[in-house]
Amino acid sequence: MDSGEHPGVPQRPPASAHLLIDSLDRYDTIRDVALKNPNNPGNNFIVSKKIALLYGYFTRLGITQIQLQYRVPTIVAGVNDTFLIYDSGTQTYYPVTLTPGYYTAALLAAAVQAEVLALPGNPFAGFTCTYSAALGGLGMACAGVNFSLATESGAPATETQLRIWERTFNTLGGSILNTQQYSGNAQVTNAPQLLYTRWIDIVSDRLTKFQRVKDADTLLTNKTNIVARVYLTAPNTRVDPSASGGPFDLTWDPNTPKHIKWSPNEAVHELDFRLYDEYGELLYWAPDADTEFQLTIVASET
Numbered sequence: 001m002d003s004g005e006h007p008g009v010p011q012r013p014p015a016s017a018h019l020l021i022d023s024l025d026r027y028d029t030i031r032d033v034a035l036k037n038p039n040n041p042g043n044n045f046i047v048s049k050k051i052a053l054l055y056g057y058f059t060r061l062g063i064t065q066i067q068l069q070y071r072v073p074t075i076v077a078g079v080n081d082t083f084l085i086y087d088s089g090t091q092t093y094y095p096v097t098l099t100p101g102y103y104t105a106a107l108l109a110a111a112v113q114a115e116v117l118a119l120p121g122n123p124f125a126g127f128t129c130t131y132s133a134a135l136g137g138l139g140m141a142c143a144g145v146n147f148s149l150a151t152e153s154g155a156p157a158t159e160t161q162l163r164i165w166e167r168t169f170n171t172l173g174g175s176i177l178n179t180q181q182y183s184g185n186a187q188v189t190n191a192p193q194l195l196y197t198r199w200i201d202i203v204s205d206r207l208t209k210f211q212r213v214k215d216a217d218t219l220l221t222n223k224t225n226i227v228a229r230v231y232l233t234a235p236n237t238r239v240d241p242s243a244s245g246g247p248f249d250l251t252w253d254p255n256t257p258k259h260i261k262w263s264p265n266e267a268v269h270e271l272d273f274r275l276y277d278e279y280g281e282l283l284y285w286a287p288d289a290d291t292e293f294q295l296t297i298v299a300s301e302t
Contacts, residue, residue, distance in 0.1 A: 014302040016058075016298050016301070018296060019268070019296075019297040023292045027040065036290050037287075041285045041286075042275070043282045046270055048270035053267075060302065061259070061297055066294070067293065068252075068292075068293040069247070069292050070232060071289050072196055073101050075108075075111075076196055078164065080168040082095055082097045085150070094124075098112070102244065104194070104243070108192060108194070112140075123145075127142040149169060150169075173190040173191055195245070198233070200283055201223055201229050201230075201275070203273070203274045207227055211260050223276060230250075
């Protein structure tokens with residue numbers, strides 16, 4: 001009987017290959033990259049080359065790292081640039097339109113004040129709006145006028161108007177479920193988002209072609225092929241509502257990477273991507289507001 005020590009069994013991790021994706025790879029020429037061709041936007045595109053992007057012999061795809069360059073302004077024309085202010089004395093709603101651009105909380109408060117004071121007929125004379133660093137919101141007051149911010153009016157509104165009002169209201173720090181009431185003394189909103197969307201969903205039909213476990217979200221927007229949801233705030237930190245609403249870059253290394261089933265007999269010939277905002281619509285994209293991203297995908301044999 002052999003009582004000696006048995007040799008160990010050699011172990012090794014499965015073989016793997018990296019597929020490094022840049023959303024700018026959708027362009028064929030340097031000129032298109034420089035011009036950010038609006039006919040090929042970064043929120044809905046296909047990456048296709050003359051050769052396969054990855055050949056077969058692997059059974060799993062893992063999303064191991066995401067980098068994203070967020071370039072959507074705080075206020076976007078026709079997206080989140082208009083809110084309603086309601087005079088409860090005269091029972092009148094007034095639309096207020098903000099100038100598109102990047103804003104800090106203080107600049108956003110100043111813009112709200114300027115536009116309300118510029119309303120025809122000056123219905124809110126003496127209106128003030130300032131950013132309260134102590135309370136973290138926009139403080140508003142108007143002596144002698146009872147008013148509120150609102151997300152819908154008594155008059156019929158189009159679906160587009162309602163969406164714009166809701167998004168602007170959220171950007172300012174309001175809540176569509178709890179209209180903020182204001183009267184003589186200054187009252188304060190919730191912390192302004194300074195973002196028109198708090199996260200971005202990256203969706204790909206081709207990457208999830210063989211995935212049987214389907215994705216879903218509570219918004220019920222039929223996004224069943226979500227590759228990743230990228231939150232636009234740093235993990236485990238309190239968002240500073242006074243911080244700049246300007247462009248920024250972020251890198252995300254998921255603790256639990258998404259793993260996607262793949263057939264070993266099929267190569268990856270092309271990839272499709274769509275980017276959605278928190279409202280379930282395609283992320284706002286324009287040549288001068290061009291959010292781009294990069295993905296690291298690990299293909300492994302098991």
